[in-house]
Amino acid sequence: LSSSALFCSPRNLMSTNNYIKRVSIEGNIAVGKSTFARLLQNACPDWDVIAEPVSKWQNVDQTPPTASSPQPCTSNLLEMMYRDPKRWSYTFQSFSCMSRLRTQLQPLPDTLLRSRGGAVRVYERSVYSDRYIFALNMFALGCINSTEWAVYQDWHSFLIEQFGHRVQLEGIIYLRASPQMCLERLNRRARVEEQEIELDYLEKLHTRHEDWLINKTTTLHFEQLMKVPVLVLDAEVAFEQNPEVQDCLLSKVRDFLS
Ligand code: DGT
Numbered sequence: 001l002s003s004s005a006l007f008c009s010p011r012n013l014m015s016t017n018n019y020i021k022r023v024s025i026e027g028n029i030a031v032g033k034s035t036f037a038r039l040l041q042n043a044c045p046d047w048d049v050i051a052e053p054v055s056k057w058q059n060v061d062q063t064p065p066t067a068s069s070p071q072p073c074t075s076n077l078l079e080m081m082y083r084d085p086k087r088w089s090y091t092f093q094s095f096s097c098m099s100r101l102r103t104q105l106q107p108l109p110d111t112l113l114r115s116r117g118g119a120v121r122v123y124e125r126s127v128y129s130d131r132y133i134f135a136l137n138m139f140a141l142g143c144i145n146s147t148e149w150a151v152y153q154d155w156h157s158f159l160i161e162q163f164g165h166r167v168q169l170e171g172i173i174y175l176r177a178s179p180q181m182c183l184e185r186l187n188r189r190a191r192v193e194e195q196e197i198e199l200d201y202l203e204k205l206h207t208r209h210e211d212w213l214i215n216k217t218t219t220l221h222f223e224q225l226m227k228v229p230v231l232v233l234d235a236e237v238a239f240e241q242n243p244e245v246q247d248c249l250l251s252k253v254r255d256f257l258s
Pocket of ligand 1 (some may be wrong): 027028029030031032033034035052054078081092093096125129130134135138194
């Protein structure tokens with residue numbers, strides 16, 4: 001990318017040594033978060049860009065491999081959640097949140113910690129979208145019952161109180177596109193588990209994103225989260241194959257983080 005040298009200049013990183021600036025990429029299903037995360041990683045190799053742990057949800061270990069049965073036995077929780085959301089949504093949210101927290105708590109590689117001016121870590125989604133987008137939506141749809149919702153909120157709040165300072169966001173990048181466009185991209189990539197997803201579900205998730213990140217009407221339980229600045233990027237235009245659009249998006253991120 002032509003802008004990468006400028007984009008990664010120390011001026012754009014935080015000024016204090018050993019300071020980690022954490023940013024999450026948020027947006028609807030199939031909006032292009034992973035593509036955008038790869039783009040950031042290529043443009044800024046000294047940033048730590050952490051992918052969403054989807055493959056973990058598709059391969060939940062049931063039993064470890066043994067000498068007599070060397071193939072590990074796994075289940076696909078993502079598929080189970082879409083097939084029977086009432087049965088599996090609470091289980092899914094507890095596992096997705098724990099796997100997000102675990103990856104987000106991973107220590108930074110030493111080389112990045114020593115980078116001049118501090119380190120930048122980018123997450124695909126966060127423990128906050130787990131609660132305020134998906135779990136809340138599943139509760140509103142009746143796929144998580146009120147007892148499960150109370151239990152989820154209780155341990156989520158506790159975990160954020162305990163670990164919040166280590167996953168605290170300095171910024172949120174909201175990739176925004178219409179639910180129709182997301183459905184088109186979702187159909188194009190044809191992930192097996194997502195075959196039954198309909199426009200209505202994407203519209204609901206879109207509204208959740210808008211309420212949290214644009215309208216600010218979602219009730220948040222963490223004071224620091226209310227103050228996190230949000231960069232809204234127009235993801236309606238396909239950026240995967242378009243270097244001009246990519247440069248434009250990247251320079252917006254650069255300005256946002258400088
Ligand atoms: P991208 O890179 O923008 O195309 O995004 P995706 O679709 O690869 O990634 P994402 O985060 O939208 O999620 C992957 C799949 O997992 C998708 O079918 C939505 C689902 N998913 C992700 N997080 C949650 C969650 O917390 N709860 C539920 N119920 N589903 C989730």
